[in-house]
Amino acid sequence: MSSANSSTSSFKLSNFSKDSDISGHESVHKEETSDLAPVDGGAQAWTFVLCSFLLESFVWGLPFSYGVFQQWYLSNPPFDGTSEANINAIGTVGLGILYMEGIFLAFVFQRFPQWLRPMMVGGLVVCVFSLLISSFATKVWHLVVLQGVVYGTASGCLYMPAIFWLPEWFDARRSFASAFIFSGGGLGGTTFPLAANYLLERVGFRWTIRINALIVAIFGGVAIIGVKPRLPIPPVSSRKTTPAADLSFLKSPVFISVGITIFLQGLAYFPVAIYIPTYTVALGHSSLSGALVLAVFNMATVVGQIICGFYCSDYGPYTHVMLFSAILSCVMAYALWGFAHSLALVFVFVVMFGMISGGFSAIWTPAAAEVHASQPWPPFAFFGAWKGLAAIFGPNIAAVLHRDRINGSSAAHSGAGQGGWGGYGFTAIIIFVGSMMAAAAAGSVISSFLRVHKTRTESTAGKGKSRRHARLSLFEYSDEV
16 A cells, blocks of 8 residues: 555555464564574565565556556546546545455455465466556556556555564564565655656557566566565464454544544645646646656655654654645645646655655554554555545546646646746646645644543543552551551
C-alpha cells in the first residue's frame, strides 16, 4: 500500500509489534520446533522475503507509474479526446482500491486463513488477464473497469497475504525484513515509469500493457512459490473462534483527527504524483524527462519514509513528523513548484517534496499502535482507506483545475513565463496542493493537542486509580489487623 505510498504506504501491518499476530493463527511463531522452518533466518525465510519483495515491486510499481501512462493517454489516440477526469480514474481508482481493500481483506483472512493461498493464485490470474484484455480497449471506461477496478482488487488479493504471513517468519529481525520487502515499492516506482515510457514511445500502449502482463505473470508466478505460510493452517473443526475486532477506536478523537489529516495530506500528495510528468512535458521537455522526474519522485518518497520512520521509532512522537512534513510540503509547493520553470528546479522540487511528503506515511504505524494497542491493525487499515479516498479525489480535483485541458490551449500560451509564479496551466493545482498541505498542518496541530490531552487524562486517571488502590490496601490491612 508504496506508497505508499506508498506508500509506501501499503498496508505495512507487520511493523506494529513483535507480539502481534494478524494472520489469525495462535502465536506459535515464537516457538522453534523440529518440524517447522526456523524463525528469523534460514533459506525458506529469506526466500519468503525475496519473493515478497518481488510482489511489492510490481504490485505497487504499476500504479505508481501511472503518471507516465496518463501523459501518453492525454496526447495520443484513441483516448486523447477524452476528459482528463475520466483518464485520471484509470489509475486513481485502482490505487484507491488497493489502499482501501485492506480493511475487508484483514477481516476475511483472519476469519478464513485457508483462503489466503488460493486467493493469491486467483489474484495473479485475474491481474494478468485484466491487463491482457485491457490492451484491446477502445474506450476509457474499459480501462477504468479492467485496469482500475479489476486489477486493483486482484492485486490486493495477490499482495496482502505476504503481509499477513510475515510475522510467522520473522520476530526479532522483523523490522529488517519489513524494510527490505517494502523497499520493493521504491524499486518498482523507480523502474516502471522509465520502462513504461520506453515501451510507449516504441510499441504503443497496447503492446506496453501486454508486456506488463507478461512481467506480472512471470515474476508473480515465481513470487507466489516462495510466499507461503510458515505455520500449517489448522483444520476448520479444530480452529478456535476468531475474536471479533474491537472497533471502539472509531470514537477516539485522536484517531478521527489523524485520519482526516491523512486524507487532507493525500489530497495534496497524489496530484503531484500523477501530474508531475505532465507538468514536465508542459515546460517543453520530453516524455523521457517526465518519466525520469516521476522515477526520482518515487525514490525520494521511499527515502523520506525511512528517515521519518526511524525518527518515530527512536526519537520523537509521530505528531512531530506530521507537522514537520505538512508545513515543509506546503512551503515546497508554493516556493519551489511555483517557480520551477526549468528541469533542474523540477528535479529539486520532486526530491524535496517527495522526501518530505512521502515521509508522512511513516506515522501510520505508531499512530495506530497508540490509538489501539491491543489490535493496531484495524486503525492502520482505516488509515489506508483514508489515503485511498484521497488517491481518488485528489487527482480528479486537479483535473478540474488543470487549465490547459479546460481551455484546449497549448502550454506555451498558458505559462506565466520564466520570471513569474505558477503558470503552464498548473497555477490552480499548485495553489490546491499548497492549501491542502496547509490544512494538513492545521490537522497535525489539532492531532498533537488531542494526543497530549489524551495522555494527560490517562495519566491523571492512572494516578487517581493508584491512590484509590492505596487507600483500599490500607483499609484491607487495617481490617486484617
